[in-house]
Amino acid sequence: MTIRKILTEPNKILRQVSKTVEFVGKEEQRLMDDMLETMYHANGIGLAAIQIGIPKRIIVLDISKNKEKKNPMYFVNPVINSKDSESSTYEEGCLSVPNYFAEVDRPKKCKIQYLDYNGKKQILETDGLLATCIQHEMDHLEGILFIDYLSKLKKTMIVKKLSKQKEKPDRIIV
Numbered sequence: 116m117t118i119r120k121i122l123t124e125p126n127k128i129l130r131q132v133s134k135t136v137e138f139v140g141k142e143e144q145r146l147m148d149d150m151l152e153t154m155y156h157a158n159g160i161g162l163a164a165i166q167i168g169i170p171k172r173i174i175v176l177d178i179s180k181n182k183e184k185k186n187p188m189y190f191v192n193p194v195i196n197s198k199d200s201e202s203s204t205y206e207e208g209c210l211s212v213p214n215y216f217a218e219v220d221r222p223k224k225c226k227i228q229y230l231d232y233n234g235k236k237q238i239l240e241t242d243g244l245l246a247t248c249i250q251h252e253m254d255h256l257e258g259i260l261f262i263d264y265l266s267k268l269k270k271t272m273i274v275k276k277l278s279k280q281k282e283k284p285d286r287i288i289v
């Protein structure tokens with residue numbers, strides 16, 4: 116497995132719409148392995164393939180708190196079948212928008228269908244952090260970042276700072 120470089124905003128590649136995966140084979144599984152390793156290395160809880168520059172509709176997630184008991188999840192071609200009318204607010208971050216955090220409203224629950232690591236069709240009802248994360252990752256597949264939901268002023272400020280910034284500052288909550 117290989118740790119890949121995570122692209123950060125501003126980068127046009129992050130704005131691409133990812134392509135549907137026709138077949139889950141060895142190449143896709145290797146990509147999922149690399150994505151998972153890259154995500155763990157960066158201390159993230161989710162990663163979309165486009166974040167490492169590959170425009171395929173593939174997501175990995177691990178929201179388990181316990182570092183010893185890993186719980187990797189793989190989603191290929193995920194589709195949201197239904198969304199809750201109730202929304203919830205979560206302070207989101209993104210490995211492609213390093214060190215910036217902001218509150219985002221999203222549907223509290225959603226039902227999704229997807230292919231798993233073995234290409235088998237699955238359905239899943241999610242809520243809480245998992246629902247938030249899956250929606251955040253699915254946005255990446257459409258070229259959308261969480262900062263797109265912020266005011267123009269906040270977004271512009273973040274993008275401007277990111278394009279100047281080279282090294283890691285502390286957490287910046289906007």
Ligand code: GNR
Pocket residue numbers: 158159160161162163166205206207208209210211247248251252255
């Ligand atoms: O690591 C991540 N944490 C996170 C926290 C709140 C809401 C969404 C996320 S996803 C993010 C990793 C990432 O950028 N995935 O695309």
Ligand code: NI
Pocket residue numbers: 208209210211251255
């Ligand atoms: Ni992200």
